[in-house]
Amino acid sequence: MGSPPHAHPLPTPSTPAGRDGLAALLDRPRQSVVALDFDGTLAEIVPDPERARAHPAAVPALARLAPEVASVAVVTGRPAGVAVRYGGFAGVAGLEHLVVLGHYGSERWDAVTGTVQTPAPHPGVAAVRAELPGFLDSIGAWSGTWIEEKGQAVAVHTRRASDPAAAFEALRDPLAHLAARHGLVLEPGRMVLELRPPGMDKGVALGEYVREVNAEAVLYAGDDLGDLPAFAAVEKLRSDGVPGLLVCSGSTEVTELADRADLLLPGPAAVVGFLAALADRLTGRP
Secondary structure (H helix, E strand, O other): OOOOOOOOOOOOOOOHHHHHHHHHHHHOHHHEEEEEOOEOOOEOOOOOHHHOOEOOOHHHHHHHHHHHOOEEEEEOOOOHHHHHHHHOOOOOOOOOOOEEEEHHHOEEEEOOOOEEEOOOOOHHHHHHHHHHHHHHHHOOOOOOOEEEEOOOOEEEEOOOOOOHHHHHHHHHHHHHHHHHHOOOEEEEOOOEEEEEOOOOOHHHHHHHHHHHHOOOEEEEEEOOHHHHHHHHHHHHHHHOOOOEEEEEEOOOOOOHHHHHOOEEEOOHHHHHHHHHHHHHHHHOOO
């Protein structure tokens, strides 16, 4: 008898390292971590980030997949509680042990407790928050740009500008200087520039979490520049003998991840389909 039919075909990674990573995950799922970015990976990028929501099939796919692996972690620049709310992750059967690492890992929400652990705010964030409106006005950057409050960080979006890419590039250096003056770092993204505290990124967060759960294989999926440190962390883990699979949720706005990915998928719907395919394979049913 052949293997059972699957509703979602499982794509093949384009690199040997990626194929090894996927094989290790399929062979040892209970020792594997599946880590995922939120915006652009589980949720479509939208002009207003407050309207972002996980793809409708994301939670069902994750709820089938999570019981089969060591852990599923969402690693995001958003506040952990916001990602939980926009993802619809709380109180879902099958996601009892989901972890959300928010603010690039400086915050953590555990489904098992339903609580967020958060550090004391960096004083530079409050200073930037107070200064930023006047700063943008003084450099003539108000038109089409807007500020997003993120608790532990502040972000400036240019997606609504008449020329989003030009506005992004014009703001990049001034905001980098503003961030440095207040002891912060500038994190560029897809038509967004985020000013946040230093010392934590998705690579640090992912590496620490993989070590915490003693994983023997890891998958990471992301779409933006902020995911590059997580890609680097997986590459480091692979050099240390831990197989890994790098998945890029494709975007014409960011090519750096696609160049380093083992598997390129055209956006959140395809990522969710891939997660469903993993669940099909690990549960042995469509």
